[in-house]
Amino acid sequence: MLVAGAAGLGGVASNFLGGPTGLTDGLWLFAALVAGTEIALRAFAALRVRSFSIELLVTIAAVGALFIGEYWESAAVTFLFVLGGYLEARTLARTRSALKELLALAPTEVTVLRDGTELTLAPHEVIKGDTVVVRPGGRLGVDGVILSGQAAIDESAITGEPIPAQKQVGDSVFAGTVSHDGYLEVRAESVGIDTTLARIIQRVEQAQEAKAPTQRMIERFASWYTPAIIIMAVGAYAVTRDVALALTLLVIACPGALVISTPISVIAGIGRAARGGILIKGGEHLEAAGRIRAIAFDKTGTLTEGRPEVLTVTPLAGIPALPAMPDEVMPRTRLLHWAALAESGSEHPLGRAVERALPADYVGPRADQFETAPGGGISAQWQSERVEIGSPDWLETRVSEWSDAARAALDEIRKRGETVAAVAVNGSLVGLLGFADRLRPEAAAALQHLREIGVKRLVMLTGDHEASAQRIAREIGIDEVHASLLPEQKLQAIQAIQRETGPTAMVGDGINDAPALATADIGIAMGVAGTDVAIESADIALMADDLGKIAEAIGLARATLNNIRQNVAIALLTVFGLLAGVLANEVHMAGGMFIHQVSVLVVVLNGMRLMRARPARKRHAAPATQRLARAT
Ligand SMILES: Nc1ncnc2c1ncn2[C@@H]1O[C@H](COP(=O)(O)OP(=O)(O)OP(=O)(O)O)[C@@H](O)[C@H]1O
Numbered sequence: 001m002l003v004a005g006a007a008g009l010g011g012v013a014s015n016f017l018g019g020p021t022g023l024t025d026g027l028w029l030f031a032a033l034v035a036g037t038e039i040a041l042r043a044f045a046a047l048r049v050r051s052f053s054i055e056l057l058v059t060i061a062a063v064g065a066l067f068i069g070e071y072w073e074s075a076a077v078t079f080l081f082v083l084g085g086y087l088e089a090r091t092l093a094r095t096r097s098a099l100k101e102l103l104a105l106a107p108t109e110v111t112v113l114r115d116g117t118e119l120t121l122a123p124h125e126v127i128k129g130d131t132v133v134v135r136p137g138g139r140l141g142v143d144g145v146i147l148s149g150q151a152a153i154d155e156s157a158i159t160g161e162p163i164p165a166q167k168q169v170g171d172s173v174f175a176g177t178v179s180h181d182g183y184l185e186v187r188a189e190s191v192g193i194d195t196t197l198a199r200i201i202q203r204v205e206q207a208q209e210a211k212a213p214t215q216r217m218i219e220r221f222a223s224w225y226t227p228a229i230i231i232m233a234v235g236a237y238a239v240t241r242d243v244a245l246a247l248t249l250l251v252i253a254c255p256g257a258l259v260i261s262t263p264i265s266v267i268a269g270i271g272r273a274a275r276g277g278i279l280i281k282g283g284e285h286l287e288a289a290g291r292i293r294a295i296a297f298d299k300t301g302t303l304t305e306g307r308p309e310v311l312t313v314t315p316l317a318g319i320p321a322l323p324a325m326p327d328e329v330m331p332r333t334r335l336l337h338w339a340a341l342a343e344s345g346s347e348h349p350l351g352r353a354v355e356r357a358l359p360a361d362y363v364g365p366r367a368d369q370f371e372t373a374p375g376g377g378i379s380a381q382w383q384s385e386r387v388e389i390g391s392p393d394w395l396e397t398r399v400s401e402w403s404d405a406a407r408a409a410l411d412e413i414r415k416r417g418e419t420v421a422a423v424a425v426n427g428s429l430v431g432l433l434g435f436a437d438r439l440r441p442e443a444a445a446a447l448q449h450l451r452e453i454g455v456k457r458l459v460m461l462t463g464d465h466e467a468s469a470q471r472i473a474r475e476i477g478i479d480e481v482h483a484s485l486l487p488e489q490k491l492q493a494i495q496a497i498q499r500e501t502g503p504t505a506m507v508g509d510g511i512n513d514a515p516a517l518a519t520a521d522i523g524i525a526m527g528v529a530g531t532d533v534a535i536e537s538a539d540i541a542l543m544a545d546d547l548g549k550i551a552e553a554i555g556l557a558r559a560t561l562n563n564i565r566q567n568v569a570i571a572l573l574t575v576f577g578l579l580a581g582v583l584a585n586e587v588h589m590a591g592g593m594f595i596h597q598v599s600v601l602v603v604v605l606n607g608m609r610l611m612r613a614r615p616a617r618k619r620h621a622a623p624a625t626q627r628l629a630r631a632t
């Protein structure tokens with residue numbers, strides 16, 4: 001590029017100063033050969049895989065110009081093409097690597113405590129299980145769990161959340177985050193390329209390669225457009241007998257700006273989203289997210305915090321004590337013991353709640369075997385006892401009798417809007433538990449915001465009973481509730497919404513909502529930092545546990561779609577404008593190439609604007625104190 005540019009300029013100088021024509025043309029010929037060889041080689045490589053490239057158009061035009069003695073045109077066209085390609089590649093690389101800056105956030109040195117002495121190691125030298133020391137103001141070099149100490153940790157590198165989260169013993173922390181205060185000892189869980197930060201960046205790079213539907217369409221278009229242009233140029237020559245005109249047509253019709261129009265926006269949009277803690281899995285999902293008209297929410301863990309508490313414990317008459325327990329244990333405690341035994345192998349949030357309802361030092365027996373019924377409950381075997389816990393509807397078919405007293409107790413708990421789980425031992429109902437879960441503090445405002453940005457329909461899908469679902473729906477302002485759904489019924493509900501309203505997103509925890517998440521046009525998982533499965537299975541993964549990020553993701557997706565449309569418009573208008581100019585005999589080859597290359601750069605720069613996009617995000621966050629409380 002530099003040699004061709006220098007030779008071309010030399011030719012211009014020679015021409016201007018009235019040098020011999022031989023010298024002037026010789027310099028331009030030399031420039032055209034230097035810049036053109038590279039273009040011709042690329043055109044040839046593409047032809048070998050039977051693809052008509054833009055380079056082919058330029059090569060034909062440049063060679064043709066040399067044949068008719070237009071050395072200046074040939075030199076200018078080839079040089080401008082190479083220069084434009086270079087600038088485009090540079091800006092594209094800059095856009096792609098913007099995220100890599102995040103990696104630079106991980107420190108280059110980590111302090112590790114081994115056998116009571118402090119060692120300074122490179123992050124990848126840390127071994128899983130090492131104790132890593134983090135001083136106030138220090139950055140974490142590994143993913144891990146806090147062993148001692150507590151600190152306010154700025155996780156913005158991962159979640160995009162500017163407000164630090166208060167973390168204490170047992171909480172997970174991530175490489176690239178900063179401890180604002182406090183001395184921490186952290187047990188290393190993932191190091192080097194296995195950290196959440198490193199994996200996010202890797203995932204984003206893959207996502208940026210995944211083609212959007214618009215991009216595929218444009219590539220198909222270009223594959224017949226290029227040969228069509230050659231035929232058109234030949235036709236133009238046949239009619240006008242004007243070689244220069246035919247060659248100019250080849251140059252100005254280059255689809256360069258069109259081909260880059262979509263990928264540049266997708267790369268920038270996905271990169272921008274990732275910096276806000278929103279992982280979008282590819283151009284396809286970005287486009288789909290921009291078209292969302294309805295959103296379905298799972299209840300537990302999505303609209304609520306997913307940390308239910310046991311509020312009501314209602315043992316029924318005649319509840320036995322666990323075989324190993326002394327007889328004086330109160331019936332309430334007996335019920336909790338049976339429930340904890342049944343839940344001992346379960347991952348369900350209600351199971352965790354039962355565990356928390358018992359004293360921290362309680363160690364009960366664990367089930368020998370258990371079987372979960374998704375959306376129903378869990379059935380466990382311990383020695384000769386069979387214990388079952390689950391929704392009353394599910395358990396009703398598995399117990400011998402459901403007494404009037406039990407029915408009255410059930411209605412009572414449901415009236416308060418609590419989620420009920422019933423417990424049976426060896427086929428007899430022994431008691432009922434009532435649970436309540438706190439709403440996410442940002443839920444109501446986040447849903448309101450989604451309505452404001454034009455999402456037509458917000459729906460709650462839950463396995464829970466109608467009464468408790470309705471209570472939560474009222475409080476956060478969702479008017480459509482589908483309750484008592486089994487996982488496959490959630491899937492059918494999504495299909496119905498898609499038929500009635502159009503493109504639908506589903507927000508869920510991915511535990512028992514996997515089929516519905518997969519069926520929705522976009523599956524969104526929240527609060528996934530550190531959970532591999534959720535990151536992998538969702539179309540959009542939100543690092544932070546924040547419903548407000550959904551509107552932000554949709555806003556960014558729409559901004560990207562708009563940006564793509566602008567780019568396609570710029571590309572097409574340029575080609576048509578140039579075509580009119582050529583037909584009016586105003587535009588010639590070098591000038592045409594110049595304007596064409598400018599249009600490519602305009603498209604690239606327009607795409608890059610997305611990197612700085614600030615989606616109109618309302619801070620509907622709860623006051624800081626409440627948020628800190630939530631994070632602990
Ligand atoms: N392990 C369990 N322990 C106790 N109850 C359970 C268990 N699994 C399911 N249930 C009962 O089945 C109902 C539906 O369970 P499911 O897991 O489908 O819903 P969820 O995920 O808790 O709620 P949502 O669908 O709103 O997220 C629960 O409300 C509860 O009554």
Ligand SMILES: [Zn+2]
Pocket residue numbers: 298299300301509511512513
């Ligand atoms: Zn759920």
